[in-house]
Ligand SMILES: Nc1ncnc2c1ncn2[C@@H]1O[C@H](COP(=O)(O)OP(=O)(O)OP(=O)(O)O)[C@@H](O)[C@H]1O
């Protein structure tokens with residue numbers, strides 16, 4: 462018997478140990494190599510295939526459905542073709558195949574097929590796509606059922622800050638210009654976005670909201686622009702949110718959390734006015750009004766490299782700033798009244814008012830969670846109050862307001878106690894004054910009163926501490 466060369470031994474070992482399936486046929490269509498990986502993929506025994514004419518083993522195959530067949534005939538390679546089929550054990554398999562003709566001195570001597578099993582990857586990506594579709598459908602459902610949830614009437618407040626924001630928002634109703642809403646969490650950005658849509662010229666068209674922080678970039682891209690049939694990520698044609706919102710408004714919440722690459726793609730769509738699905742070839746024109754929100758100062762987000770400057774300029778056509786509740790404490794009572802009415806109805810209670818000492822504590826608090834926090838607090842107290850009580854008192858608030866104040870005013874926090882006594886005392890004084898000024902919306906008289914010092918003394922200290 463002829464001794465095997467090192468090349469032959471190496472080749473055999475490689476062929477039978479790698480994960481890729483290898484199938485080689487000779488010039489007559491007879492299988493000369495069929496490795497274990499290929500046998501496993503196709504669900505066949507090696508012996509059934511080896512040394513047989515492959516058209517006898519796979520009688521259903523022809524040029525239409527066999528890449529080996531095609532390559533033998535044309536002499537041209539087929540690279541990286543994705544195939545999904547049921548193998549001989551009835552198992553659904555997805556492979557990426559590369560099939561190349563083999564030549565020796567210009568003469569065709571056979572063909573080799575290399576198949577990579579991507580079934581697991583395919584399943585995973587299908588799962589992701591399903592998830593995506595679920596989200597889209599949820600959006601669709603809410604689309605059908607969304608009778609305007611919020612309009613300008615829902616925005617309670619009489620402070621200058623809120624009045625200014627409402628004024629700008631109302632003016633933008635008659636246009637389709639992009640809007641950027643900036644405000645801390647819970648200030649009412651969603652309220653503004655919906656009001657602009659439902660009181661604007663697009664009110665009879667869809668309003669779709671998507672949070673940009675909730676999904677990884679690649680998924681968000683598919684969700685926004687859609688995916689085309691046959692694209693690697695999934696077999697089904699899926700419309701994106703842009704397509705679904707066509708004619709209407711798309712709210713992109715927390716735009717500053719969107720990946721920087723996707724921001725570039727979004728900018729292109731907004732500039733060119735058409736979308737192209739992932740894996741798709743055709744451009745489709747879309748007409749969508751963009752309202753974006755950010756809870757971080759956009760200028761800072763740009764500085765930090767989180768928000769593309771060019772996208773910012775494209776979106777910040779109408780610029781809306783919703784001030785935090787601590788800067789518009791004059792809205793507190795109106796908001797409390799409105800939430801009391803709301804929860805009277807919901808919880809079947811009969812509350813008429815909130816006591817003045819609770820209101821005073823509310824004035825002292827800095828409301829990091831803004832209106833959302835206030836609403837939850839009132840809802841909590843309205844759960845607590847008895848059916849025969851009519852005034853919300855301190856003891857109805859399960860998290861006692863004093864406690865909140867303590868948390869808020871934890872002045873020893875951030876103060877370096879290892880400094881000399883005069884320095885520590887100055888730092889504490891500075892912090893207390895800064896807190897009082899913030900709580901009273903920079904009203905010097907009120908802040909001085911709450912600190913128990915004269916107005917002039919406070920003014921002197923404000924200058925001293927450069928506040
Ligand atoms: N001016 C307001 N009048 C009445 N309710 C308000 C007002 N502002 C906010 N709310 C209520 O507070 C809650 C939070 O508002 P919204 O969801 O609009 O905040 P947001 O700014 O979008 O917050 P986030 O940044 O966390 O998404 C909602 O329940 C909303 O009804």
Ligand SMILES: [Mg+2]
Nearest residue numbers: 650651714754
């Ligand atoms: Mg929001």
